[in-house]
Amino acid sequence: MIQKMSKIQIIGSRRIMEEVIEFLHSMSMLHVDIIPEDMREGISYHIIPLQRDEIAIKERAEKMLKKLKDLMLLLYQPSAQPVSREKRFIVTNIVSEGVMSDYNILEAKLRELHKKRSELTERLSLLERYERILKGLAPLISKLSGFKNIESTGLIIDRDKAGVIPLMEVEISRITEGGYQIFKRELDEKSIGVILTYQKDYDEGVRGLLSEEGISEIKLPADYAGLPFFDALKEMVRKKEEIPKEIMDIEAELNRLSDEWYWKIEELIDVLQDLIDEFKTLDYCTGTKYCFFIFGWVPKSYLPKLSSTIKERFDDKVVIRELEIMGEEIERVPVSIKNPKLVKPFEIFMRVLPPPRYDSIDPTPFLAIFFPVFFGLILGDMGHGIVILIIVGLLWRKYKERAVVQDLLKVFFLCSIYTIIFGFLFGEFFGELGERLGIHPIVLNRGKAIKGFLILAIGIGIGHVLLGFIISLINSIRWHKGREIIGTLSSIAMLFTLFLLIAALSGYLPKGFLSVGIILTIILFPIILLSEGIIGAIELIKSIGNILSYARIMALGVASVMMTLVANKLGEMTGNIVLGIIVASIIHALNITIGIFSPAIQSLRLHYVEFFSKFYKPGGRKYAPFKKTRGGVRLWRRL
Amino acid sequence: MEKAIIALAAAMAIAVTGLATAWAQSRIGSAGAGAVAEKPEVGGTIIILMAIPETMVILGFVVAIMIILGI
Numbered sequence: 001m002i003q004k005m006s007k008i009q010i011i012g013s014r015r016i017m018e019e020v021i022e023f024l025h026s027m028s029m030l031h032v033d034i035i036p037e038d039m040r041e042g043i044s045y046h047i048i049p050l051q052r053d054e055i056a057i058k059e060r061a062e063k064m065l066k067k068l069k070d071l072m073l074l075l076y077q078p079s080a081q082p083v084s085r086e087k088r089f090i091v092t093n094i095v096s097e098g099v100m101s102d103y104n105i106l107e108a109k110l111r112e113l114h115k116k117r118s119e120l121t122e123r124l125s126l127l128e129r130y131e132r133i134l135k136g137l138a139p140l141i142s143k144l145s146g147f148k149n150i151e152s153t154g155l156i157i158d159r160d161k162a163g164v165i166p167l168m169e170v171e172i173s174r175i176t177e178g179g180y181q182i183f184k185r186e187l188d189e190k191s192i193g194v195i196l197t198y199q200k201d202y203d204e205g206v207r208g209l210l211s212e213e214g215i216s217e218i219k220l221p222a223d224y225a226g227l228p229f230f231d232a233l234k235e236m237v238r239k240k241e242e243i244p245k246e247i248m249d250i251e252a253e254l255n256r257l258s259d260e261w262y263w264k265i266e267e268l269i270d271v272l273q274d275l276i277d278e279f280k281t282l283d284y285c286t287g288t289k290y291c292f293f294i295f296g297w298v299p300k301s302y303l304p305k306l307s308s309t310i311k312e313r314f315d316d317k318v319v320i321r322e323l324e325i326m327g328e329e330i331e332r333v334p335v336s337i338k339n340p341k342l343v344k345p346f347e348i349f350m351r352v353l354p355p356p357r358y359d360s361i362d363p364t365p366f367l368a369i370f371f372p373v374f375f376g377l378i379l380g381d382m383g384h385g386i387v388i389l390i391i392v393g394l395l396w397r398k399y400k401e402r403a404v405v406q407d408l409l410k411v412f413f414l415c416s417i418y419t420i421i422f423g424f425l426f427g428e429f430f431g432e433l434g435e436r437l438g439i440h441p442i443v444l445n446r447g448k449a450i451k452g453f454l455i456l457a458i459g460i461g462i463g464h465v466l467l468g469f470i471i472s473l474i475n476s477i478r479w480h481k482g483r484e485i486i487g488t489l490s491s492i493a494m495l496f497t498l499f500l501l502i503a504a505l506s507g508y509l510p511k512g513f514l515s516v517g518i519i520l521t522i523i524l525f526p527i528i529l530l531s532e533g534i535i536g537a538i539e540l541i542k543s544i545g546n547i548l549s550y551a552r553i554m555a556l557g558v559a560s561v562m563m564t565l566v567a568n569k570l571g572e573m574t575g576n577i578v579l580g581i582i583v584a585s586i587i588h589a590l591n592i593t594i595g596i597f598s599p600a601i602q603s604l605r606l607h608y609v610e611f612f613s614k615f616y617k618p619g620g621r622k623y624a625p626f627k628k629t630r631g632g633v634r635l636w637r638r639l
Numbered sequence: 640m641e642k643a644i645i646a647l648a649a650a651m652a653i654a655v656t657g658l659a660t661a662w663a664q665s666r667i668g669s670a671g672a673g674a675v676a677e678k679p680e681v682g683g684t685i686i687i688l689m690a691i692p693e694t695m696v697i698l699g700f701v702v703a704i705m706i707i708l709g710i
């Protein structure tokens with residue numbers, strides 16, 4: 001729900017301005033704002049400029065913050081967070097050059113380690129590309145040890161061309177006058193690795209032969225290009241064994257440095273951010289020669305606490321004045337949303353929309369009521385509901401630390417409960433399996449009573465859309481918006497008239513109602529045009545489409561029933577109990593997976609497009625209190 | 640014969656709206672994929688946008704049901 005806000009002005013002595021700002025910062029309640037033009041009239045307010053030393057500290061803090069943020073990217077986040085013991089931070093210290101020297105040394109060290117690690121990783125991945133060759137030829141390296149004044153070359157020959165090896169041997173024997181050795185080894189199913197060794201004197205002849213016959217030599221990485229093939233291979237094997245250890249050593253050093261520095265730097269970043277925020281807030285302060293003014297907003301419920309705390313701390317040196325919120329200011333009022341514990345998890349779905357305006361309504365409570373109901377109506381199967389409940393239970397333990405996942409799980413917990421309830425009402429337990437177990441439909445059989453289900457869905461649509469109009473009407477009355485009240489009332493009346501006309505035309509009501517409907521249309525339509533313009537008329541037609549759109553509850557519900565029917569029928573058709581259970585389980589699992597996403601998306605869509613459009617006004621400013629990131633740390637700016 | 644025409648009409652109601660929805664979703668989907676690649680936080684909005692053209696096929700489905708059931 002949107003909290004009531006108070007527009008306040010804090011007035012105090014210029015001498016204690018910084019102290020008050022720091023106090024307000026630690027209170028984390030005030031949404032600081034620019035002083036409106038109308039309030040400036042009559043008094044010679046002026047913006048209080050930062051002093052030279054303050055400008056120096058601010059610039060230094062911004063520079064340090066940027067550097068430290070960059071430094072954080074080079075560190076790993078250690079698992080355990082230590083309890084901070086630092087309670088005060090001497091701000092003037094940061095102006096001295098020496099304060100960053102430790103961080104400069106750390107940065108140089110970290111960059112060097114990262115550079116070395118990426119070089120090693122690159123070299124390792126290069127060597128891994130030669131994995132097949134190294135693995136295949138490594139055993140030959142030991143055989144070749146001890147040879148001197150010999151040249152060696154590596155060849156890869158396709159297995160289906162293995163016949164070329166004896167012919168090549170004959171030719172090489174001729175060139176080297178028998179002074180050669182050849183080693184063969186299968187590299188994989190397709191190729192054979194060959195190492196050829198011979199005296200250096202015959203190098204030119206041998207290479208000439210290989211080139212003439214189109215036998216390609218193994219090309220080694222550039223790092224090893226200068227070495228003889230045999231030596232290069234040996235070096236590569238050695239390096240490949242050494243690099244992982246070197247990388248591990250670097251990782252260990254990075255972890256050690258992260259353990260030592262990560263939380264210290266994070267704390268300093270928070271403190272600097274808080275400090276910069278305080279300087280920025282000074283930009284919003286206005287003053288005369290002797291006093292300062294801060295203008296802002298607080299939720300009305302916070303105001304007594306803020307006033308009493310300020311009174312306690314500063315006595316009469318600081319005064320809080322509550323001002324009247326003018327009509328033209330409504331759009332500027334920051335919006336603070338606070339919902340009960342049960343509704344709060346549904347705020348996650350409101351994050352995709354811009355915040356509502358202050359004079360609008362927070363739709364989260366309505367979403368919390370209707371979203372699980374629509375979900376349950378669409379999925380409506382006890383078996384599926386129980387499976388979702390189990391999944392929620394399993395994930396609950398796993399993601400205890402992640403607030404977003406926890407919120408989603410709470411939502412799906414409620415959805416699963418409604419799915420079980422509607423499953424019971426529709427007599428569905430993994431489709432028609434419930435019927436076989438003695439569970440019968442209480443409300444309707446979704447698989448057969450398609451017309452009844454369609455009427456139910458459209459009926460829900462009429463109710464939901466009308467509720468949207470009623471919420472809009474109540475809100476218009478609350479904010480005394482006469483024109484909107486007339487517009488919404490005539491839209492509701494016109495909607496009823498349209499239903500009357502449809503019912504009379506299709507014979508559900510006596511023909512006499514037709515003339516009543518026509519007279520009402522003649523009266524109401526111009527009122528809508530006058531109060532809301534042509535848009536109002538278009539909106540009315542859109543509302544009919546909105547209502548019909550609720551047919552998706554029926555459409556997706558029937559689709560879900562049919563999927564379960566198919567799962568069970570296919571399971572039966574196998575003629576084997578075990579196989580049948582497996583087949584049915586696979587299709588049921590698929591249906592549940594679709595059943596989690598599709599009803600959720602469609603229910604959300606019904607809310608966002610069909611329901612919210614009747615009363616939700618986006619475009620509000622989010623309430624962003626002047627809040628300390630690192631609570632409990634005092635920033636000593638003036639010493 | 641009449642039964643066949645009713646079936647054909649219902650099929651047409653679904654088929655045409657289905658094609659229209661598919662075409663709209665393909666356009667939204669490709670634009671949405673691009674948007675998500677640049678700004679992953681808009682993922683939720685894109686999923687909702689993808690669901691909007693489904694109204695057409697849902698309405699087609701309703702019309703088809705009305706044709707078949709003779710409402």
